[in-house]
Amino acid sequence: MAVEKPTPFADLLTGAVWFVVAAAIAIGAWQMDRLEHLKISIYTVPGLVPGALGLCIALMAILLMVRALRAGALAHIDLPQVRIADDWRLIVALILCLVFAIGLVGHGLPLWLAATIFVALFVFIYQYEERKAAGTLTRGAILALVAGLVSGLAIHHLFQDLFLVRLP
Structure with missing residues (x-):
C-alpha cells in the first residue's frame, strides 16, 4: 500500500x-x-x-x-x-484516551485504578489479534492486567510522591 x-x-x-x-x-x-x-x-x-x-x-x-x-x-x-478499516488503531486510541480523561479521571476512581484500567485495556485491545491467533489470549489478558497495575501504581507514585501533585 x-x-x-x-x-x-x-x-x-x-x-x-x-x-x-x-x-x-x-x-x-x-x-x-x-x-x-x-x-x-x-x-x-x-x-x-x-x-x-x-x-x-x-x-x-x-x-x-x-x-x-x-x-x-x-x-x-x-x-x-478517514478509512475506519485502515485507521482503526488511531480511532480506538482516541476513544480510549477520551474515556480515560473524561470518564475515569476525577469521577470517583483513584488515579492509580483509572490508569490501571486504561493501560490494561490498551495493551489487551492492541494485542488481541496476535494473541488470539497464537492461542494465548488468557496469558495476554493476565499480562495486560499486570502491565496496567504496574503502570497505575508507578504513575501514582511518580506524581503523588515525586512531583507532589495532588491526585484525584
Missing part, C-alpha cells in the same frame, strides 16, 4: 487542532498550583515543564499551518478521508 502524503488542507486542519491542544496545555499549566507555601524554587513549579511543552507544541502547530498556507491549503480544500 502506497503511503499518501497529507494534503495542505489536512496539514492546516492538523495544525489548528494541535494549536488548540497546545493552548489548553499552556493554560492548564499556568493555572496549576505553584506551591508557594512550600517556598520552592521557580524552576521546580509543577506547571513549568507542561507550560514549556505547550508553548513548543503551539510553535510547531503555527509552523505547520504556515507551511500548509504556503502550499495552497485554502486554494485546494480537500477534506481528509
Whole structure:
C-alpha cells in the first residue's frame, strides 16, 4: 500500500487542532498550583515543564499551518478521508484516551485504578489479534492486567510522591 502524503488542507486542519491542544496545555499549566507555601524554587513549579511543552507544541502547530498556507491549503480544500478499516488503531486510541480523561479521571476512581484500567485495556485491545491467533489470549489478558497495575501504581507514585501533585 502506497503511503499518501497529507494534503495542505489536512496539514492546516492538523495544525489548528494541535494549536488548540497546545493552548489548553499552556493554560492548564499556568493555572496549576505553584506551591508557594512550600517556598520552592521557580524552576521546580509543577506547571513549568507542561507550560514549556505547550508553548513548543503551539510553535510547531503555527509552523505547520504556515507551511500548509504556503502550499495552497485554502486554494485546494480537500477534506481528509478517514478509512475506519485502515485507521482503526488511531480511532480506538482516541476513544480510549477520551474515556480515560473524561470518564475515569476525577469521577470517583483513584488515579492509580483509572490508569490501571486504561493501560490494561490498551495493551489487551492492541494485542488481541496476535494473541488470539497464537492461542494465548488468557496469558495476554493476565499480562495486560499486570502491565496496567504496574503502570497505575508507578504513575501514582511518580506524581503523588515525586512531583507532589495532588491526585484525584
